[in-house]
Every structure is written in C-alpha cells, then in structure tokens.
Amino acid sequence: MVEHNHTRLDLVFRALSDQTRxxxxxxxxxxxxxxGELASPFRMSLAAASKHIQTLQRAGLxxxxxxGRIHYCRIDPRPLARADDWxxxxxxxxxxxxxxxxxxxxxxDNDPSNPR
Amino acid sequence: MVEHNHTRLDLVFRALSDQTRxxxxxxxxxxxxxxGELASPFRMSLAAASKHIQTLQRAGLxxxxxxGRIHYCRIDPRPLARADDWxxxxxxxxxxxxxxxxxxxxxxDNDPSNPR
DNA sequence: GTTATCTTAAACCATATGGTTGAACATAAT
DNA sequence: ATTATGTTCAACCATATGGTTTAAGATAAC
Numbered sequence: 254m255v256e257h258n259h260t261r262l263d264l265v266f267r268a269l270s271d272q273t274r275x276x277x278x279x280x281x282x283x284x285x286x287x288x289g290e291l292a293s294p295f296r297m298s299l300a301a302a303s304k305h306i307q308t309l310q311r312a313g314l315x316x317x318x319x320x321g322r323i324h325y326c327r328i329d330p331r332p333l334a335r336a337d338d339w340x341x342x343x344x345x346x347x348x349x350x351x352x353x354x355x356x357x358x359x360x361x362d363n364d365p366s367n368p369r
Numbered sequence: 370m371v372e373h374n375h376t377r378l379d380l381v382f383r384a385l386s387d388q389t390r391x392x393x394x395x396x397x398x399x400x401x402x403x404x405g406e407l408a409s410p411f412r413m414s415l416a417a418a419s420k421h422i423q424t425l426q427r428a429g430l431x432x433x434x435x436x437g438r439i440h441y442c443r444i445d446p447r448p449l450a451r452a453d454d455w456x457x458x459x460x461x462x463x464x465x466x467x468x469x470x471x472x473x474x475x476x477x478d479n480d481p482s483n484p485r
Numbered sequence: 486g487t488t489a490t491c492t493t494a495a496a497c498c499a500t501a502t503g504g505t506t507g508a509a510c511a512t513a514a515t
Numbered sequence: 516a517t518t519a520t521g522t523t524c525a526a527c528c529a530t531a532t533g534g535t536t537t538a539a540g541a542t543a544a545c
Binding site: 414 | 532533534535536537541542543
C-alpha cells in the first residue's frame with residue numbers, strides 16, 4: 254500500500270536524522286547489544302537513550318528481545334534496504350558514469366576511447 | 370570534518386522524512402520547477418509549501434535561481450549520494466548475496482552447486 | 486503610477502521532539 | 516522478604532515542526 258510505504262519511509266528517514274541514533278545503529282551492526290550498552294557511550298540520561306532506541310524500534314530498524322530484566326537489541330537492516338532503494342531511484346542523477354553510459358548507447362561513435 | 374558531515378546527514382535525512390518533500394524531489398528529478406509549480410499539487414497553503422522547499426534547500430538537496438519574481442528550483446543530487454553512501458555501509462547486512470559470497474570465499478568446498 | 490503576480494515573513498496554533506528528573510515497573514540477586 | 520539492577524513511564528521543559536492566515540516584499544505587466 255503506497256500510503257503505508259510512505260509512512261514507513263517517513264519513520265526510517267526520521268530515525269536516521271539524528272546522529273545518536275545513527276551511532277546506535279553502527280554499534281548494532283557489529284552485533285547485539287543491551288539497552289544499557291547502547292546507552293553507555295552517550296552523554297545523556299538512560300531515559301533519553303531509551304527514547305532513541307524506541308524511535309529506532311518504531312522505524313523497524315531495531316528488534317528487541319527481553320530475557321529477564323535485560324533488553325537485547327539487534328539491527329534489522331531491511332528498512333535500510335528500502336530507504337536505499339528509494340535513494341537509488343536518483344542514482345542516475347548523481348552517478349555521471351551512468352550518464353555517460355546512456356550517452357554511449359545513444360551515440361556509440363562518440364566514444365573518445367574508441368579509435369574507429 | 371566529522372561533525373560537519375553528521376550535521377549534513379542530519380539535515381538530509383530530516384528533509385527526506387516527509388512525503389511532501391520526497392514528492393517535491395521526485396518532480397525536480399524530472400527537471401527544473403518554479404516554487405509555484407512545486408507547490409501546486411499539494412493541498413496546503415503556498416506558505417507551507419514554501420517552508421518545505423526551504424527545508425530541502427537547507428539540506429542542500431535543492432538549489433534555487435531567482436530570475437525576476439520567479440524562483441526556479443533544481444535538484445542537487447550530491448547529498449542523496451552521500452546519504453546513500455552511508456546506507457551502503459550496511460549493505461552487507463541486508464544483501465544476503467554478499468553474505469553467501471563471503472562464505473564461499475571462506476569455504477569454497479561448501480558450494481552445493483559445485484559437484485566436486 | 487497602479488495593479489497583478491510570485492514568494493516569503495511574521496504571528497499564531499497544535500503537535501512533536503529531545504532532553505531531564507524522579508517514580509514506577511520488572512526481574513535478579515541476596 | 517529485601518535489596519539491587521535494568522529499563523521505562525510520567526511530568527516537565529525548551530525547542531522544533533508543519534500547518535494556517537495575513538501582511539510584506541520583490542518584480543512584472545499595464
């Protein structure tokens with residue numbers, strides 16, 4: 254559902270718009286961490302860090318498992334792939350190599366590296 | 370400068386976290402538009418749409434040229450490329466094909482498609 | 486010079502955000 | 516049962532956001 258996809262992208266990009274949350278993802282990319290572990294490098298209260306983790310969770314970027322009193326968090330990269338899919342829709346605009354390839358396909362004789 | 374890069378990424382992802390602004394970028398990907406043209410498809414005031422365009426501009430995603438009383442906007446895809454660079458840092462986590470390739474490189478004899 | 490058009494600024498509003506502190510909840514250790 | 520640990524909730528605060536309306540500014544058309 255298009256509307257649903259927009260909402261998800263909203264949340265993902267929103268979650269990524271803060272360097273604390275990006276740093277948390279970078280750590281989670283290396284493996285599972287507890288909430289306390291994720292919070293510890295940041296100079297903010299545990300409650301603030303907990304809020305950030307919840308924002309990541311709402312975006313689907315983090316999944317948590319509770320075992321006893323410990324909350325374990327893991328990265329879920331699929332929403333990142335979808336965000337990347339969206340960005341790659343613009344790849345043609347930033348990748349001049351693709352532009353040149355398209356140009357070559359249209360006018361093959363214009364290739365300066367072609368000695369013909 | 371690392372800090373500067375973070376700020377820029379904040380702004381880019383922030384700008385992308387709204388479907389109105391993403392829709393504006395999609396139109397700009399097809400070519401230059403005036404502010405009024407960008408605003409017209411949306412059911413919001415011109416002032417509101419103007420604010421969105423300013424958010425895109427602050428993120429560096431849009432460049433504007435003023436000719437007379439008309440403001441022309443163009444997409445600048447470079448910040449999208451940088452956002453994509455950041456996302457691609459996680460490619461290994463979402464692309465299981467890369468995972469399998471790495472696994473093959475480590476244990477070549479485990480390839481089930483290899484009849485050896 | 487006057488009117489029209491394009492666009493933003495200012496003020497306002499409701500909501501969201503990102504942080505704090507202290508309390509509360511859930512579970513583990515003793 | 517009590518204390519300790521891990522974590523979230525609630526209330527608060529300052530700021531930001533996304534929208535509105537109206538006014539203002541810049542330029543073009545007449």
